[in-house]
Amino acid sequence: MKTAKGKGAAKRETLKPVDDGKVGKRKAAGKADKSGSKAKKGKLAKDPNKPKRPPSAFFVFLEEFRKTFKKENPNVKAVSAVGKAGGEKWKSLSAAEKAPYEAKAAKRKAEYQKLINAYNKKQESTADDGDEESEIHDDDDESGQGDDEEEDDDDEDDD
Protein backbone atom coordinates (compact mmCIF):
# COMPACT_ATOMS: atom_id res chain seq x y z
CA MET A 1 0.00 0.00 0.00
CA LYS A 2 1.04 3.25 -0.61
CA THR A 3 4.05 3.18 -2.64
CA ALA A 4 6.17 4.71 -0.08
CA LYS A 5 5.58 8.09 -1.20
CA GLY A 6 3.54 9.59 1.44
CA LYS A 7 5.12 12.17 3.46
CA GLY A 8 4.76 10.82 6.79
CA ALA A 9 1.60 9.43 7.63
CA ALA A 10 -1.13 11.59 6.73
CA LYS A 11 -2.69 12.41 3.45
CA ARG A 12 -4.77 9.62 2.28
CA GLU A 13 -3.65 8.88 -1.10
CA THR A 14 -4.71 10.29 -4.29
CA LEU A 15 -2.28 12.88 -4.14
CA LYS A 16 -1.58 15.97 -5.66
CA PRO A 17 -2.55 16.50 -9.09
CA VAL A 18 -3.37 20.01 -8.54
CA ASP A 19 -3.84 21.22 -5.18
CA ASP A 20 -5.47 24.34 -5.72
CA GLY A 21 -6.82 25.35 -2.60
CA LYS A 22 -9.28 22.75 -2.37
CA VAL A 23 -9.37 20.54 0.49
CA GLY A 24 -7.45 17.75 -0.68
CA LYS A 25 -8.67 14.44 -1.33
CA ARG A 26 -8.38 10.98 -0.37
CA LYS A 27 -9.12 7.70 -1.67
CA ALA A 28 -11.71 5.19 -1.89
CA ALA A 29 -12.26 2.56 0.57
CA GLY A 30 -13.16 -0.91 -0.10
CA LYS A 31 -14.11 -2.87 -3.03
CA ALA A 32 -15.44 -6.25 -2.52
CA ASP A 33 -17.58 -7.71 -5.13
CA LYS A 34 -16.21 -7.66 -8.51
CA SER A 35 -15.28 -9.92 -11.26
CA GLY A 36 -18.69 -11.20 -11.63
CA SER A 37 -19.55 -13.92 -9.33
CA LYS A 38 -16.66 -16.23 -9.19
CA ALA A 39 -14.94 -14.71 -6.28
CA LYS A 40 -18.03 -15.12 -4.30
CA LYS A 41 -17.05 -13.05 -1.41
CA GLY A 42 -13.94 -11.24 -0.69
CA LYS A 43 -14.37 -10.21 2.82
CA LEU A 44 -15.57 -6.77 2.96
CA ALA A 45 -19.18 -7.62 3.02
CA LYS A 46 -20.74 -5.74 5.78
CA ASP A 47 -24.18 -4.41 5.46
CA PRO A 48 -26.57 -6.18 3.21
CA ASN A 49 -27.71 -3.21 1.37
CA LYS A 50 -26.02 -0.05 2.03
CA PRO A 51 -27.03 2.76 -0.28
CA LYS A 52 -24.00 4.23 -1.90
CA ARG A 53 -23.74 7.91 -2.34
CA PRO A 54 -25.59 9.32 -5.29
CA PRO A 55 -23.43 10.35 -8.20
CA SER A 56 -22.99 14.02 -8.53
CA ALA A 57 -23.82 15.87 -11.68
CA PHE A 58 -20.24 15.48 -12.65
CA PHE A 59 -20.46 11.73 -12.37
CA VAL A 60 -23.65 11.60 -14.34
CA PHE A 61 -21.98 13.59 -17.01
CA LEU A 62 -18.94 11.41 -16.79
CA GLU A 63 -20.90 8.27 -17.37
CA GLU A 64 -21.84 9.54 -20.72
CA PHE A 65 -18.57 11.20 -21.34
CA ARG A 66 -16.64 8.03 -20.65
CA LYS A 67 -18.41 6.24 -23.41
CA THR A 68 -17.70 8.96 -25.85
CA PHE A 69 -14.16 9.37 -24.74
CA LYS A 70 -13.33 5.73 -24.99
CA LYS A 71 -15.10 5.53 -28.22
CA GLU A 72 -12.70 7.98 -29.70
CA ASN A 73 -9.83 6.76 -27.65
CA PRO A 74 -10.03 3.01 -27.53
CA ASN A 75 -6.38 2.95 -26.81
CA VAL A 76 -6.62 4.88 -23.66
CA LYS A 77 -6.68 2.56 -20.78
CA ALA A 78 -6.21 4.88 -17.93
CA VAL A 79 -9.25 5.92 -16.04
CA SER A 80 -7.43 8.99 -15.02
CA ALA A 81 -7.37 10.09 -18.61
CA VAL A 82 -11.10 10.18 -18.78
CA GLY A 83 -11.27 11.83 -15.43
CA LYS A 84 -8.99 14.60 -16.45
CA ALA A 85 -10.58 15.05 -19.81
CA GLY A 86 -14.00 14.92 -18.22
CA GLY A 87 -13.02 17.49 -15.65
CA GLU A 88 -11.87 19.86 -18.29
CA LYS A 89 -14.92 19.36 -20.38
CA TRP A 90 -17.13 19.68 -17.39
CA LYS A 91 -15.82 23.09 -16.67
CA SER A 92 -16.34 23.91 -20.25
CA LEU A 93 -19.99 23.18 -20.06
CA SER A 94 -22.39 25.96 -19.39
CA ALA A 95 -24.89 25.98 -16.63
CA ALA A 96 -27.58 25.13 -19.10
CA GLU A 97 -25.66 22.10 -20.23
CA LYS A 98 -25.01 20.98 -16.73
CA ALA A 99 -28.64 21.56 -15.91
CA PRO A 100 -29.86 18.17 -17.15
CA TYR A 101 -27.04 16.49 -15.30
CA GLU A 102 -27.77 18.35 -12.15
CA ALA A 103 -31.40 17.46 -12.50
CA LYS A 104 -30.50 13.84 -12.73
CA ALA A 105 -28.18 14.11 -9.80
CA ALA A 106 -30.90 15.76 -7.80
CA LYS A 107 -33.15 12.84 -8.50
CA ARG A 108 -30.50 10.40 -7.44
CA LYS A 109 -30.08 12.26 -4.25
CA ALA A 110 -33.77 12.08 -3.53
CA GLU A 111 -33.72 8.37 -4.01
CA TYR A 112 -30.67 8.09 -1.88
CA GLN A 113 -32.38 9.78 0.98
CA LYS A 114 -35.20 7.37 0.63
CA LEU A 115 -32.86 4.45 0.71
CA ILE A 116 -31.10 5.85 3.68
CA ASN A 117 -34.36 6.16 5.42
CA ALA A 118 -35.13 2.53 4.84
CA TYR A 119 -31.61 1.58 5.69
CA ASN A 120 -31.76 3.42 8.94
CA LYS A 121 -34.94 1.76 9.92
CA LYS A 122 -33.49 -1.57 9.21
CA GLN A 123 -30.53 -0.86 11.34
CA GLU A 124 -32.54 0.31 14.24
CA SER A 125 -34.78 -2.59 13.87
CA THR A 126 -32.07 -5.01 14.69
CA ALA A 127 -30.55 -2.91 17.31
CA ASP A 128 -32.51 -3.03 20.39
CA ASP A 129 -30.50 -1.29 22.84
CA GLY A 130 -32.03 1.31 24.76
CA ASP A 131 -32.13 4.64 23.59
CA GLU A 132 -32.04 5.64 20.09
CA GLU A 133 -34.21 8.37 19.26
CA SER A 134 -35.79 7.01 16.30
CA GLU A 135 -39.35 7.55 15.68
CA ILE A 136 -40.47 4.35 14.38
CA HIS A 137 -43.85 5.40 13.94
CA ASP A 138 -44.74 3.80 10.79
CA ASP A 139 -47.78 5.78 10.54
CA ASP A 140 -49.47 5.60 7.36
CA ASP A 141 -47.47 6.02 4.39
CA GLU A 142 -46.36 9.28 3.30
CA SER A 143 -48.84 10.89 1.16
CA GLY A 144 -48.43 11.95 -2.28
CA GLN A 145 -45.60 9.96 -3.32
CA GLY A 146 -46.53 9.85 -6.87
CA ASP A 147 -46.14 13.26 -7.96
CA ASP A 148 -43.49 13.43 -10.47
CA GLU A 149 -42.62 16.75 -11.50
CA GLU A 150 -39.80 17.22 -13.76
CA GLU A 151 -40.65 15.88 -16.99
CA ASP A 152 -39.48 12.45 -17.29
CA ASP A 153 -36.60 12.66 -19.50
CA ASP A 154 -36.58 9.16 -20.42
CA ASP A 155 -35.13 9.15 -23.75
CA GLU A 156 -34.28 12.08 -25.62
CA ASP A 157 -32.00 10.66 -28.03
CA ASP A 158 -32.66 11.38 -31.52
CA ASP A 159 -30.09 9.83 -33.52
Add this chain to the structure above:
DNA sequence: ATATTGATTGTTCCG
Protein backbone atom coordinates in the same frame (compact mmCIF):
# COMPACT_ATOMS: atom_id res chain seq x y z
C1' DA B 1 -5.89 -13.88 -7.25
C1' DT B 2 -7.71 -9.90 -5.28
C1' DA B 3 -7.39 -5.42 -3.13
C1' DT B 4 -5.85 -1.14 -4.42
C1' DT B 5 -4.52 2.93 -6.86
C1' DG B 6 -5.09 6.47 -10.08
C1' DA B 7 -7.99 11.10 -11.42
C1' DT B 8 -11.89 13.98 -12.02
C1' DT B 9 -15.50 16.92 -9.12
C1' DG B 10 -19.54 16.95 -6.40
C1' DT B 11 -22.14 15.52 -2.55
C1' DT B 12 -22.88 14.04 1.92
C1' DC B 13 -22.10 13.35 6.61
C1' DC B 14 -19.53 13.91 11.07
C1' DG B 15 -17.07 16.90 14.63
Add this chain to the structure above:
DNA sequence: CGGAACAATCAATAT
Protein backbone atom coordinates in the same frame (compact mmCIF):
# COMPACT_ATOMS: atom_id res chain seq x y z
C1' DC C 1 -18.85 25.68 9.45
C1' DG C 2 -15.30 22.87 7.46
C1' DG C 3 -13.19 19.19 5.80
C1' DA C 4 -12.63 14.34 5.20
C1' DA C 5 -14.40 10.49 2.83
C1' DC C 6 -16.47 8.47 -0.92
C1' DA C 7 -19.23 8.02 -5.45
C1' DA C 8 -17.86 5.27 -11.07
C1' DT C 9 -14.54 3.31 -13.88
C1' DC C 10 -11.11 -0.11 -15.64
C1' DA C 11 -6.65 -1.37 -16.36
C1' DA C 12 -2.50 -1.96 -14.24
C1' DT C 13 0.03 -2.78 -10.06
C1' DA C 14 1.07 -4.23 -5.56
C1' DT C 15 0.58 -7.45 -1.88
